[in-house]
Amino acid sequence: MENHNQSDETTHFGYETVKTGDKVEKVAEVFHSVASKYDMMNDVMSMGVHRIWKRLTIEKSGVRRGQHVLDLAGGTGDLTIKFSKMVGDSGQVILSDINDSMLKVGRARLLDKGIVGNVEYVQANAECLPFPDNSFDCITIAFGLRNVTDKEAALASMFRVLKPGGRLLILEFSKPVAPGLSPLYDFYSFNILPFMGKLIANDAESYRYLAESIRMHPDQETLKEMMGNAGFERCDYSNLTGGIVALHRGFKF
Amino acid sequence: MNQTKQPEDINPLLIPLLAAMETGLNRLFAMDPETFERLQRFKGRIIAFHITDMQQTLYFFPDQQGIQIVSHYEGEADTVISGSIMAFARMAMADEQTKTKAVFKGDISISGDIALGQHFQSLFKQLDIDWEEHLSHITGDVIAHSLGNIARGFLGWGKDTFNSLTTDVSEYVQYETRDIASGPEINHFNTQIDQIRSDVDRAEARLNRLSESLSKRKVKITVKKKSAE
Numbered sequence: 147m148e149n150h151n152q153s154d155e156t157t158h159f160g161y162e163t164v165k166t167g168d169k170v171e172k173v174a175e176v177f178h179s180v181a182s183k184y185d186m187m188n189d190v191m192s193m194g195v196h197r198i199w200k201r202l203t204i205e206k207s208g209v210r211r212g213q214h215v216l217d218l219a220g221g222t223g224d225l226t227i228k229f230s231k232m233v234g235d236s237g238q239v240i241l242s243d244i245n246d247s248m249l250k251v252g253r254a255r256l257l258d259k260g261i262v263g264n265v266e267y268v269q270a271n272a273e274c275l276p277f278p279d280n281s282f283d284c285i286t287i288a289f290g291l292r293n294v295t296d297k298e299a300a301l302a303s304m305f306r307v308l309k310p311g312g313r314l315l316i317l318e319f320s321k322p323v324a325p326g327l328s329p330l331y332d333f334y335s336f337n338i339l340p341f342m343g344k345l346i347a348n349d350a351e352s353y354r355y356l357a358e359s360i361r362m363h364p365d366q367e368t369l370k371e372m373m374g375n376a377g378f379e380r381c382d383y384s385n386l387t388g389g390i391v392a393l394h395r396g397f398k399f
Numbered sequence: 400m401n402q403t404k405q406p407e408d409i410n411p412l413l414i415p416l417l418a419a420m421e422t423g424l425n426r427l428f429a430m431d432p433e434t435f436e437r438l439q440r441f442k443g444r445i446i447a448f449h450i451t452d453m454q455q456t457l458y459f460f461p462d463q464q465g466i467q468i469v470s471h472y473e474g475e476a477d478t479v480i481s482g483s484i485m486a487f488a489r490m491a492m493a494d495e496q497t498k499t500k501a502v503f504k505g506d507i508s509i510s511g512d513i514a515l516g517q518h519f520q521s522l523f524k525q526l527d528i529d530w531e532e533h534l535s536h537i538t539g540d541v542i543a544h545s546l547g548n549i550a551r552g553f554l555g556w557g558k559d560t561f562n563s564l565t566t567d568v569s570e571y572v573q574y575e576t577r578d579i580a581s582g583p584e585i586n587h588f589n590t591q592i593d594q595i596r597s598d599v600d601r602a603e604a605r606l607n608r609l610s611e612s613l614s615k616r617k618v619k620i621t622v623k624k625k626s627a628e
Contacts, residue, residue: 198414201469205409210474211445231460231467234443260463386411 160358212236213283219290223252272300288317292363301376316394319360324388425465447476478511
């Protein structure tokens with residue numbers, strides 16, 4: 147990975163402004179800290195709704211037997227578990243995450259469930275994916291893109307490794323569009339969320355970062371435009387739970 | 400049959416329902432430890448249930464972990480079991496004979512790998528859940544056993560009551576009020592109908608034979624006349 151430490155370029159880390167090269171390390175710290183409790187926190191924070199969001203991603207993936215799937219920022223492997231059943235023995239799923247703690251938790255979880263044979267684990271940075279061109283029928287990145295420093299580079303890299311005809315699905319927090327939802331959501335994110343983080347994972351700061359990084363992430367239309375700029379075609383998105391989360395989809399032709 | 404729907408057709412309201420259905424089924428399977436072993440045999444196979452009155456197909460992906468259900472799959476399923484909601488509900492509760500009848504009557508149709516579809520159905524029949532054992536984890540052995548006895552007693556009483564009620568009602572309407580015919584009467588009536596049907600078939604065959612020989616004779620006469628001329 148290119149080292150930006152010497153550069154004066156800055157980027158956002160939640161509401162803080164940090165040097166571009168430092169963001170990767172800071173995000174890594176957050177996820178090293180939350181890895182062991184990540185699944186439980188997801189359930190508590192989203193009141194279990196993240197399972198529905200992920201299910202919809204699976205439904206829209208169009209993945210079928212024998213296909214190759216890349217689950218980027220796959221963390222603890224929620225999507226990989228489901229994909230591995232759909233691609234069968236003749237297909238392959240690669241669970242990839244930049245963070246080795248998350249990847250270890252994911253690998254242990256899948257092995258415990260007896261999911262072996264068609265799943266590989268790769269620690270990789272989404273900005274420079276270590277795969278040949280045109281390798282995958284489907285790429286998913288669920289709740290990962292907002293932690294990537296250079297999103298344009300990541301989208302370009304995904305476009306490169308996607309097969310023609312393949313599709314990219316981005317599940318990510320977005321901008322609430324349902325009337326009256328924003329103030330409630332803000333109150334929840336900045337008051338209740340860090341408190342729960344403190345209570346369950348003993349780490350309020352990491353969860354404050356999560357809330358802030360969500361606010362700094364591009365909204366639905368901006369992300370759709372970024373996908374188009376990276377070369378994806380027929381880009382669209384669906385707002386889930388009033389726009390708290392959006393599922394973007396784009397194809398490579 | 401068009402199994403595959405466009406992703407735009409995915410009903411978001413269906414997703415929580417599928418999640419609940421999947422969790423419920425897998426919890427049920429977990430109650431009988433042998434089910435996961437049986438499920439392992441289906442690993443890699445895809446079983447589709449097409450609900451005709453809802454125009455909805457559900458795809459089941461079984462493996463040793465349980466079953467994963469999705470409502471949209473762009474590939475081909477190994478076996479497709481089609482029917483209405485009512486037909487599926489009846490089949491879930493029915494015995495083997497009624498299930499076979501449902502298939503022959505056309506309420507349920509199986510296409511693709513038929514043996515796979517039948518084996519998958521029998522999975523549910525093989526479920527043998529020891530409710531008392533599971534209850535004992537919560538209440539302890541003694542209470543679970545007592546509750547088990549009460550439940551068994553209640554079920555036994557219910558079954559006996561239901562059986563005697565059914566017998567009483569059927570005897571009343573058959574022999575007292577004579578609103579409906581009794582079993583032997585219906586059998587006798589059916590035998591008579593069968594007899595008449597056979598007689599009519601025989602008479603028809605005889606008539607056909609006669610008319611055939613008559614037409615042959617006509618042809619012969621015509622040929623003779625022509626040759627005489």
